[in-house]
Amino acid sequence: MANTKEQFVKGGSFLVEDIETEKMFTPEDFTEEHDMIAKTTEEFVVGEVVPEIEKIEDHQFDISRRLLSEAGELGLLGADVPEAYGGIGLDKISSSVITEKFSRAGSFSLSHGAHVGIGSLPIVFFGNEEQKKKYLPPLATGEKIAAYALTEPSSGSDALGAKTTAVLNDAGTHYVLNGEKQWITNSAFADVFVVYAKIDGEHFTAFIVEKEFEGVSTGAEEKKMGIKGSSTRTLILEDALVPKENLLGEVGKGHVIAFNILNVGRYKLGVGCVGGTKRALELAVKYANERKQFKTSLSSFRLIQEKLADIATKTYASESSIYRTGGLIEDGFARLTEEEQNDGKAVADAIAEYAIECSLNKFFGSEVLDFAVDEAVQIHGGYGFMAEYEVERAYRDSRINRIFEGTNEINRMLVPGTIIRKAMKGELPLLEQATALQQELLTLMPEEVGTEPLAQEKYLLKMAKKIFLLVAGTGAQKYGKELQKEQELLVNVADIVSEIYAMESVIVRTEKAFKATGADANQQKLLLTEVYCQEAFEKIEAHAKESIVAMEEGDQLRTMLSVLRKLTRYTPINVIAKKREIAAKVIEAERYVV
Numbered sequence: 001m002a003n004t005k006e007q008f009v010k011g012g013s014f015l016v017e018d019i020e021t022e023k024m025f026t027p028e029d030f031t032e033e034h035d036m037i038a039k040t041t042e043e044f045v046v047g048e049v050v051p052e053i054e055k056i057e058d059h060q061f062d063i064s065r066r067l068l069s070e071a072g073e074l075g076l077l078g079a080d081v082p083e084a085y086g087g088i089g090l091d092k093i094s095s096s097v098i099t100e101k102f103s104r105a106g107s108f109s110l111s112h113g114a115h116v117g118i119g120s121l122p123i124v125f126f127g128n129e130e131q132k133k134k135y136l137p138p139l140a141t142g143e144k145i146a147a148y149a150l151t152e153p154s155s156g157s158d159a160l161g162a163k164t165t166a167v168l169n170d171a172g173t174h175y176v177l178n179g180e181k182q183w184i185t186n187s188a189f190a191d192v193f194v195v196y197a198k199i200d201g202e203h204f205t206a207f208i209v210e211k212e213f214e215g216v217s218t219g220a221e222e223k224k225m226g227i228k229g230s231s232t233r234t235l236i237l238e239d240a241l242v243p244k245e246n247l248l249g250e251v252g253k254g255h256v257i258a259f260n261i262l263n264v265g266r267y268k269l270g271v272g273c274v275g276g277t278k279r280a281l282e283l284a285v286k287y288a289n290e291r292k293q294f295k296t297s298l299s300s301f302r303l304i305q306e307k308l309a310d311i312a313t314k315t316y317a318s319e320s321s322i323y324r325t326g327g328l329i330e331d332g333f334a335r336l337t338e339e340e341q342n343d344g345k346a347v348a349d350a351i352a353e354y355a356i357e358c359s360l361n362k363f364f365g366s367e368v369l370d371f372a373v374d375e376a377v378q379i380h381g382g383y384g385f386m387a388e389y390e391v392e393r394a395y396r397d398s399r400i401n402r403i404f405e406g407t408n409e410i411n412r413m414l415v416p417g418t419i420i421r422k423a424m425k426g427e428l429p430l431l432e433q434a435t436a437l438q439q440e441l442l443t444l445m446p447e448e449v450g451t452e453p454l455a456q457e458k459y460l461l462k463m464a465k466k467i468f469l470l471v472a473g474t475g476a477q478k479y480g481k482e483l484q485k486e487q488e489l490l491v492n493v494a495d496i497v498s499e500i501y502a503m504e505s506v507i508v509r510t511e512k513a514f515k516a517t518g519a520d521a522n523q524q525k526l527l528l529t530e531v532y533c534q535e536a537f538e539k540i541e542a543h544a545k546e547s548i549v550a551m552e553e554g555d556q557l558r559t560m561l562s563v564l565r566k567l568t569r570y571t572p573i574n575v576i577a578k579k580r581e582i583a584a585k586v587i588e589a590e591r592y593v594v
Helices: 033-056 061-073 092-105 106-121 120-128 129-141 254-290 302-332 344-352 355-385 391-404 409-425 430-442 455-485 486-515 519-550 553-569 577-589
Strands: 146-148 165-168 174-185 192-198 203-211 217-218 233-242
Touching: 033 061, 033 092, 061 106, 061 129, 061 203, 061 233, 092 106, 092 254, 092 302, 106 120, 106 146, 106 174, 106 192, 106 254, 120 129, 120 203, 120 254, 120 344, 146 174, 146 519, 174 203, 192 233, 192 254, 203 233, 203 254, 203 553, 254 302, 254 344, 254 355, 254 391, 254 577, 302 344, 302 486, 302 519, 302 577, 355 391, 355 409, 355 486, 391 409, 409 430, 409 486, 430 455, 455 486, 455 519, 455 553, 486 519, 519 553
Parallel strands: 146 192, 165 192
Antiparallel strands: 165 174, 174 233, 192 203, 217 233
């Protein structure tokens, strides 16, 4: 799956160039090994975890600890840990599949995700040889459990505003840490914490802290809206003695670890949301088929069918775009030499390349999941509000995802900021294309759209990219460095970018499927793509119009709106009819089906 350097797909490049079909990873590219891993994970979750969920929700953390150890015995904790350090060193798609299948485990999936992801990966990617040999083998088997300690009471989104301090003792043997870390997942039973503190109150640095170290303790268990079965406590550091050899990475470079691990965390959160969304649809359609009103099953009603079709359509977009990013990340790591894989800077650069895509996946995936569980509860009616129904817990558990790993607002702000930085560094020809578009718009003529499958969707995508250039280019030109203060505009740009990424992902996935197995075998994919692209394009048009009105006035406003109308001319399809077809397949299969 690895690309050569000549084939390297740069992060954010989807905005200014079209991707070749064969370069995009899709779920249809899963290997037999991926399928086997998915089956093993699903069997473990359904057979071992699901029967214990009520006890886990009741904070019986000894069960969580036991199940994590059992997952370790199956290799489900060591996918991202190299074989040299006791793991099984699988590709990033394999670890993604595991993450998706664990979503069925409710809040236990957080215990698993925090351990294998943000808890262990800092050591995998940035630990030195001694640290890897000491910590990774027991983390890979579940003998030890990891946690990630970044957030503080006074610094949530502003991670670098941390007040936890670290001072080297007089003997030069230990760092003395003081401070509190808030809302730390796995804290009741974690053995190892990746902690961030400022050396001498100034140099933001990462440390590996064991719970048995002197001065380390945890507070009371937090009472939460959802994800009740995960442990969430404050990590308290009172003159905590941390051996100097447990400094992770370089002094003052903790932000490199923190931000890049968050990028991976955002991607993995998106993957988990895909699994949760599929489960919500399955619960909704099974209930709709079973429940009768007016002597008719709920699934026979058109409005219920529309809800099911909407969930399925958004699921297809979420799954397609998130696994696309997984393929990019896998290719990025595959390009690294063995020496570079042990070089923190090279690893950081490989992760940071796709920071835009990871942020998109995080806020898009979490909002699709929120939509899905909300509609699933609505389909259940009053029963959806009852705790004995799984969908009630899914609804509560979903809400945290829009806050985790940087709020969705922060991630939306990161997207245009990163795009502009890449443009200024010459990594994305954004300004050149925006300038070229201005010339093109002077002579823009209506384009004849073909009638073959995906022709209209490709046209809408092409126009969407021009609209992005129009809005982003106008904003950059008008505000310059002050653009960062125009947060409403930046969020509109981020949403336009998000819809472009999702549109292109479903189009390319469907086209790739056509080439592999023919159009007849992929009619559901075509329907999902047609509906998603039209509705996404309508959102893009609305975001663009609002942005233009905010930036311009008078004759210039009228001119810009006229240009936007040229770019948004198309003949709409009958989405109501197509949603009925989508729903029919979902109702028959009683699950997400493509």
